[in-house]
Amino acid sequence: MKKLMLGNEAVARGLYEAGCSFVSSYPGTPSTEITEAVAKYNEVYAEWAPNEKVALESAFGASLAGKRSFCGMKHVGLNVAADPLFTISYTGVNGGLIIAVADDAGMHSSQNEQDSRHYAKASKIPMLEPSDSAEAIEFTKKAYEISEKFDTPVLLKMCTRVSHSQSIVEESERVESVKEYVKDGAKYIMMPGNAKRRHPVVEARAEALTAFAENDSVNRIEAGESREMGFVTSSTSYQYVKEVFGDKYPVLKLGMIWPMPVEKIRNFAETVNKVVVVEELDGFIEEHCRSIGVDVIGKELFSNIGELSQNLVAEKLGVETACGNKISDTIPPRPPVMCAGCPHRGLFYTLAKNKITVMGDIGCYTLGAVAPLGAIDSVICMGASVSGVHGFNKANGGATDGKTVAVIGDSTFMHSGITGLVNIAYNNSNSTVIIVDNSITGMTGHQQNPTTGMNLKGDPASKIDLESLCRAVGINRVRVVDPYDLKQCDAVIKEELAFDEPSVIISRRPCALLKYVKHNAPLKVDSDKCKSCKMCMKIGCPAISMTDGKAKIDATLCTGCGVCGQLCKFDALN
């Protein structure tokens, strides 16, 4: 039966059909739904790990045990998992092992636009790249075949437009796959003597994989009516080329992006007058083509910044495109904002009011950086707030200890904030870390984590006690505040910043979007009392606006959190 399936759901379906029985991942847009979807199959054990490194090492353990295993992450997650990645390339696998990595060209929900294809080349691990949901199923199954045939982990490269697009698929039955574990230290213990013998195996494997790339249908040539030019492309870029040109020109569609074929590309180039490489982000295919002596047109036409689209492909190749009319008014932008009732709002208001330097982190609370709160000074990567505040304060010789904090979410703290806190305690740093504990992984769409007491399958799980954890690493001052209580927040932050000792403040209140969270009645504005001072506008709540000079509350959005009411000096918001 035909079904419409999200690219990520299709990867999950491919995992299920291929007999995968172990999945460990960390959520990250646009990869999250692979693991959420696969968790619905009872035959597959699936879990959220605290971070991508743990996830990949766990998946490797499952592979060693003889099971087909999987681990999924976003592009920046692979940076975290890069340590095991490069050495698992040397050991190879027992049961097949797939690592899915989802890039985010255009940075819809990411802090950088890195091109993960470089990891395949650098770690010498083959990488497949589906261009729609049907291929996502097909390539996932093929990836397991390649993994076991060539004794290698396989990277499955997704991107926002393939991960988050639904297209038509057909399902098949599951086929179980289990191998026996046999102790083999020379293969699996990577100390120098053994690793020296494994490196030539990796190089020979790359040669064998190149031969595979020459002949396998994963890289296919589609005929065209004209030989004037031919395209070498892959992934969503392939779809844009076909959208513009249909069957007009021949296309070499690469489904395996590393290693790439040599003779297949040379032969293809022989048949056309010129070769155009269409790919998003870096000139990865282009560089390969040039290195094997094939002259191509690529990045001189198509930018290495942002996403491509059918119009971009058309315009760069001289095909006319249309454009609808527009009105002359300037349309104000609509950036994402913290939701009405978001518990992070009160905390960031307090930090901004006290003019505190804030090392931020990755999650919904990154939105504390935008106007009118503007409360954050830097955001780099998962965990960087905690390590960063330590470096900032140490470098200033203690001068900034009393006016600088790190702000990090519960899930991000478990991912890689805890090691930074160990550093603060160990190296005697007088730094203050605020954990914004909203009892869920918020930005990626409500995933459980080690602090929530639930696992991926929705069953009760061991719940990390953040207070005990922080004390155990050597932080003696651990305070808990309710971010809806502005006075308490203000007092505790001031106390902890003044104290000559490292401290952790846990700002605790569940995400207002969680189903179990009961909202209060929406606040009402007493127009007679409202003096139009706009104090309530300083918290950037989407439920509050000024209409005819008076504050107005949108009752459909307001959750009755009461933060705005605490700011009103005239008692107009109740």
Place this chain on the structure above:
Amino acid sequence: MNNTKNVMIIGVGGQGSLLASKLLGRLLLTKGYDIKVSEVHGMSQRGGSVVTYVRFGDKVYSPIIDRGEADFIISFELLEAARYTEYLKAGGRIITNTQEINPMPVITGAASYPESLDTKMEAAGINIDAFDALSLAEEAGNAKAVNLVLMGRLSNYFDFTDDEWMNAIEQSVPAKFLELNKKAFLLGREA
């Protein structure tokens, strides 16, 4: 000849535009079309501008709709309709809710919400079908049923039968909200 039809569904994160694309996808699947539905998840779902693309025809390649390509733009909010008019193809149509939701730059006073956007769009030669879908959704029983009101309005421009639409609604909404959603759909169709 490429016969692909393009429907853009746009709104403000949290308004429920994903249900509209799900419903449309289900309906088109039963009609035997090739389909692509493209969504954006993550940060923009937090109150930002959210766009979903639905494309169908004999063979659909690109998952996105580009400028000058949309046959229909279905908008949950007036400013968002005005933001994307360049995506409309010649002869295409905007179906929009007239509800206005202030974005943060307007709330903070850094920008203003342009006035009379629907008449300005019409004056710019844009086919626009603007109506108060929110009131109809409330009349049906829930403000969140704006998506079904808009789908009802869209149904006037397609040759699908009532049964086909109703089956797709049944497959897309929870049983306890079925009657409410069907009512919203019919109110939108007749508006």
